[in-house]
Amino acid sequence: MSSLTLPLSEPLPAIDNSSRIPGNKGIWVGIACEFVEFLVLFVVYFVARAHFPESFEAGSEKLSRVAGTVITLLMVTSSFFIACSVVAIRANRRRQSLYWLFAGLVMALGYPVAKYVEIQWNLSHGINGESGIFFTVYYYLTFNHLVHATWGILGILWVMARHLAGGYSAEDYAGLEALASYWHATDIIWLVIFPFFYVLV
Template sequence: MRQIASFISSVLPGKVTQRHLPGEEGVWIFIFGDMMIFAVFFSTFMYYRGENLEIFQRSQALLNINLGTLNTLLLLASSWFVVIAMEAVRQSRIKLAANLFSGAFLFGLSFCLVKIIEYSEKVSAGYTLNTDLFFTLYFVFTGVHLFHVILGLIVLSLIIRSCRNDEVTGDKIRFFEGGSCFWHMVDLLWIVLFPLIYLVD
């Protein structure tokens, strides 16, 4: 922990570095395509909410906002660990980077566990895909997002393994950057989904 704290304090002031597009171009095409799909999800949710306001408000009140908030904090913490892990990679502090990526992985895994608990609560109480339109969209949209989290965890596990087993070359760094950008996208999508599904009144 002392090593991590020291590293964070060393990078907070920041240095002016040459800017470049992180990762491979193909990763960005995938990310932008994914974000467009979720934009359709968001628009669909708001459209049907406007058409079925009473149903949506009644069903939204049944959600566990505490678990939703906890998951938001978990993903934000995970993304922060990824940011400082990438800074460690660029400074060739690979062992530290592996530990930070591992922390990000654990936060992401915790998100999955909390989401499973939340789903279990709903199903046990009798709320499923077929309950009403709100819960149909809730399970579909959060389920698709959960699938993205799982994909992100697989990418993080590959990054961690590369940190520990291989020499980190330019190609590896681009893979790390692309994987980190994907993870940040997953976080960003949840930042939109959370208020949209849990908080919009």
């Protein structure tokens, strides 16, 4: 019987996660719905742009590219920090995982703040939802994204509370991974929105 026991000095066999779905199936249903919703909105964007090319060209020049760039940097940095949090918990570094998750939350909270400042700047320059078809589409798409990002921020707060309560470990971190998957998806959508409005590619 003793021959079947692994010596304490030898590492345990690695678990093969190659076929495992990150997070859980429920979050991927939500992500699929999010992608479908924005796919429809992008179709509306291209239809409007095809019919009013001059309005889109002129409208893009009036937006603050600084604001768009700041939001992009906040989203990408937040996603990176949350990914680092997942990597840390996988390595059983719980405290480090919490630090990374908190840093991701701080960056994520910067998004609605930056968006508020941008909207105030827009309004001070006479840019609102009735300023033309470009701005109608712009506000509708970016506000929809902000709603999804707000859900993500609430998700970060929930996961943070569970993490602080010891809800995640190297053996069980599906909730943290599900959050990271959703936040990355929301980040990807913004990376599509940014050039469509601020750079007009």
